[in-house]
Each structure stands twice: as structure tokens, then as C-alpha cells.
Amino acid sequence: METLQLRSNPAPAPSSQLKESIRDMIRLQRDYQLSDELFWEIFNERVLLNEQINVDEFISSLGIPIARA
Numbered sequence: 001m002e003t004l005q006l007r008s009n010p011a012p013a014p015s016s017q018l019k020e021s022i023r024d025m026i027r028l029q030r031d032y033q034l035s036d037e038l039f040w041e042i043f044n045e046r047v048l049l050n051e052q053i054n055v056d057e058f059i060s061s062l063g064i065p066i067a068r069a
Contacts, residue, residue: 042058
């Protein structure tokens, strides 16, 4: 007889990964002119799902201009 194993919530990401994700999101706000919708889409993948995406490559593939200060 097989036993059903319940999964609890996944362990939180180590703090270094979380800090890196947050830095990426700050850079997005500072360097790119993104719509709110696109920002939250990237936020979901990068921070909530902890996907290791290269934010700069992702943005450049969309053809979004870099904001120059």
C-alpha cells in the first residue's frame, strides 16, 4: 500500500538569493521604463518563484530602452 506524503510549504530561499532578487528588482525600476504589469510579471518569476533569470537579457530581448540618468 502506498502512503500519500503531504508537502508542506517549500523552504524559504536563502537570504543571499532573496537579496539578489531584490537588487534585480531595484535595478529594473532604476534602469528601465517598465509598465506596472511587466514589472509585476518579472517580480513574480524572479522573486516569488525564485527563477534564476538574467534580468538584463530578458529586458533587452523585449527591446525596452535603458533609462539614462
